[in-house]
Amino acid sequence: MNNFIQHALYWYWNLVLTLFFTLIFRYVLRSKLTEDTNTFPTPKGLKYYPLLGHSLTFLGDTEYIFNTLLQVASNNNHPVRVQILHKTYYTVMHPHHMEVVLNSPKCLEKDALYKYTIPLIGYGLFNMPVGIWRVHRKHIMPTFNQKILDSFVDIFAEQSNLLAQILERKVGIYFDVEEYVAKCTLECVAQTAMGVTTNIQTSDCEIVEYVNKGMDLLTLRMYNVVHRSDLIFHLSKHGKQEEKVISGFYNFIQQIFKEKRELYREMLKQKHGEANIEEVSKRKAFLEYLMELSESEGKFTEDEIINEVQTFMIAGSDTSGTVVGFVLLCLGIYPEIQKKVYEEVFDILGRDRSLKSDDLPHLKYLEKVVKETMRLFPIGPFILRQVSEDLPLANKVLPKGSGVVLCIYSLHRSPEYYKDPLEFKPERFNPEESSKRHPYAYLAFSGGPRNCAGPKFGIMLVKTIVATLIRKYHVETTYKRHEDIRMKQSLLLKTVLGYPVKLIPRDN
Ligand code: HEM
DSSP states (O other): OHHHHHHHHHHHHHHHHHHHHHHHHHHHHHHHHHHHHTTSOOOTTOOOBTTTBTGGGGOSOHHHHHHHHHHHHTTOSSOOEEEETTEEEEEEOSHHHHHHHHHOGGGOSBOGGGGGGHHHHOSSTTTSOHHHHHHHHHHHGGGGOHHHHHHHHHHHHHHHHHHHHHGGGGTTSOEEOHHHHHHHHHHHHIIIIIOOOOOGGGSOOOHHHHHHHHHHHHHHHHHOGGGOOHHHHHHSHHHHHHHHHHHHHHHHHHHHHHHHHHHHHHHHHHTTGGGGHHHHHTOOOHHHHHHHHHHHHOOSOHHHHHHHHHHHHHHHHHHHHHHHHHHHHHHHHOHHHHHHHHHHHHHHHTTTOOOOGGGGGGOHHHHHHHHHHHHHSOSSOEEEEEOOSOEEETTEEEOTTOEEEEEHHHHHTOTTTSSSTTSOOGGGGSHHHHTTSOGGGOOTTOOSTTSOSOHHHHHHHHHHHHHHHHHHEEEEESOSSGGGOOEEEESEEEESSOOEEEEEEOOO
16 A cells, blocks of 8 residues: 555656646747747736746636736737747737738738637638648638528528517517527528528527537636646536537537438439539539539548538627627617618518518618627637747737737727727718728728638628518617626627517517
């Protein structure tokens, strides 16, 4: 027994010392980086500890993490330096600096912390290294051209009408609209980009909870160093929760993939196989095209396709659904703006005609409302990139190996670029107003070559859902001011207390 304890103690101290020296070694190795960067200031009021840097200021939940990021970014028109363990991050907020970073080939790589997004979001466009990303992006982008997007609008409208109908049972009471909207956007992405029907709006499945929980957990791992170690995380309560939500979501993705593969093979058989591959290639949806590339040219492996399905299901639906949630809250807070949206929608669609793709460009005021909502509530509030080569910026240099935090939330609320920034004014997006702004002062879809892959898809989907709901219901919310909405960093910007609304049927 004594022998056993001695042995255990020996290995315990060995492990502790190895960890200690590894940390010191990594710290010393990176110290050159720190020296080089001393010229950029550190943010005021943020505690710094030797070896740990500013890491301890991020120890908290996702609301706390969001508020800390906000504190780091506040009023910093020039980069500041934050040290998380051995790694240095620079905040960027000035539109010109945003333009330089987002367009530089030296900053196309996603930050290493995005590896924690892979279990939920998949190893797809969003987080893959630049080499493979270029090839995937080149193949994928044409599957979202305007003609294809226009052909999706009937599905958006059908699913929005179904949502409006499902919400009839909630009329007159306050409830959280998030799950209903999220299921609608999931179904829209499934039926259009994937070409598969899941009937999720009318089912009781827990996919939305899985995605929400998964997003919270991956954000904790990214920012809160306590959750970084794989070993400790997987043994913890959070690790068990992650296992459950990931496997639940992954099963859903597998079902979509398998169903589409069956449909695709069936279609090929009906069209007599090989001879019709060329004809198939003229067809639309994203998933079908990837399958065709895989079968005819061996370009995408099955695993790569499944990962992209995972990425697009979340990148396409959780984003658009969250934006719809924020738009409904804003319309509830500003009834006079809601009235103008309603009048425009009624003018164009009348009492009960279903929305068509031709209608969307005419819903101009609604589009400004959506853009103004995304200014105040950009769903990518803080985006991280990796600096792969020294990058000159603001008369200094962001050194190779450091990270950049693009502070889009703070930029969108800066009085330097938006007069009375906290006021909700859709008119800011009148063409003459927009043209006066720096093009990188508005980054709801990010910018540069690695921007969002579906901005038009997103806007069209959000407009269709909001127009359909507003024509049928007057929306109220418990919030009196948008400043009262508590927010969290859950990879995306989300509210802490959901999206409480009350729907009152219109007697039009
Ligand atoms: C209103 C809705 C949406 C908003 C506000 C939004 C916003 C964003 C933002 C801020 C990024 C991060 C870009 C960066 O890291 O610099 C992003 C990336 C991405 N988005 Fe969207 N998005 C929306 C809808 C969509 C839709 C509908 C799709 C697909 C159907 C989509 C697919 C993607 C993909 C694949 C990426 C990763 C792009 C890459 O790294 O190449 N998004 N989006």
